[in-house]
Amino acid sequence: xxxxxxxxxxxxxxxxxxxxxxxxxxxxxxxxxxxxxxxxxxxxxxxxxxxxxxxxxxxxxxxxxxxxxxxxxxxxxxxxxxxxxxxxxxxxxxxxxxxxxxxxxxxxxxxxxxxxxxxx
Amino acid sequence: xxxxxxxxxxxxxxxxxxxxxxxxxxxxxxxxxxxxxxxxxxxxxxxxxxxxxxxxxxxxxxxxxxxxxxxxxxxxxxxxxxxxxxxxxxxxxxxxxxxxxxxxxxxxxxxxx
Numbered sequence: 001x002x003x004x005x006x007x008x009x010x011x012x013x014x015x016x017x018x019x020x021x022x023x024x025x026x027x028x029x030x031x032x033x034x035x036x037x038x039x040x041x042x043x044x045x046x047x048x049x050x051x052x053x054x055x056x057x058x059x060x061x062x063x064x065x066x067x068x069x070x071x072x073x074x075x076x077x078x079x080x081x082x083x084x085x086x087x088x089x090x091x092x093x094x095x096x097x098x099x100x101x102x103x104x105x106x107x108x109x110x111x112x113x114x115x116x117x118x119x120x
Numbered sequence: 121x122x123x124x125x126x127x128x129x130x131x132x133x134x135x136x137x138x139x140x141x142x143x144x145x146x147x148x149x150x151x152x153x154x155x156x157x158x159x160x161x162x163x164x165x166x167x168x169x170x171x172x173x174x175x176x177x178x179x180x181x182x183x184x185x186x187x188x189x190x191x192x193x194x195x196x197x198x199x200x201x202x203x204x205x206x207x208x209x210x211x212x213x214x215x216x217x218x219x220x221x222x223x224x225x226x227x228x229x230x231x232x233x
Contacts, residue, residue, distance in 0.1 A: 044213070044224055044225070044226050044227055045170065045213060045215070045224040045227075046224070047215075047221055047222040047223065047224070058220055060220075060221040061221060062221070094169055094170075096169075100158075100175075100217060101151075101153065103217075103220055103222075104151055104158050104217045104218060105217055105222070106158075106160040106172065106175045106215065106217050107160075107162075107170070107172060108172045108175075108181065109172075110169035110170055110171070111169065112168075112169060113169055
């Protein structure tokens with residue numbers, strides 16, 4: 001059974017860089033896209049972007065200039081970096097597996113989420 | 121961006137009854153290669169990540185009870201929950217996978233009456 005384990009710093013100051021990693025275990029890594037999504041507490045879901053080892057990276061234009069999504073196939077890990085964070089980046093960040101026909105993807109396995117707070 | 125608007129924002133249904141959640145898209149989301157709507161439904165229970173229920177508009181994910189049914193066409197889609205159970209109390213989200221950025225509806229909260 002595929003499992004996604006996430007980790008990263010949970011408390012940041014404005015202007016710092018958010019860095020999260022998602023490790024995949026128990027299933028195929030190379031055959032899928034891997035997606036980052038965030039959820040502001042008490043609010044809805046926002047797609048951040050996704051990546052696979054073989055295809056293009058898709059990113060949300062609202063974040064694109066601050067966003068780096070990378071992949072390490074040798075470790076079955078994907079990483080998310082968001083630079084110059086502000087309080088608006090405070091959210092629960094989820095890593096998820098995506099399937100479908102790129103870019104027509106939906107998320108079938110989700111990590112438990114990492115809470116990131118940005119405060120001075 | 122494609123905007124998804126869910127209705128109602130919340131609904132209370134008696135145990136064993138039917139709940140219907142609507143999701144309206146700002147444009148058609150029909151994927152021509154398989155002639156299916158690129159519309160996904162998720163369930164999010166309190167304190168948990170979302171869980172995939174329905175993809176391609178009407179295909180139930182493996183392990184999802186057949187009480188959950190996705191339907192609709194054009195720009196109007198529905199998630200129907202028959203024989204509502206206590207464990208169905210959750211937030212439900214639709215998501216379109218037709219265009220980038222992928223977008224979600226604002227969510228519908230289902231409670232027990």
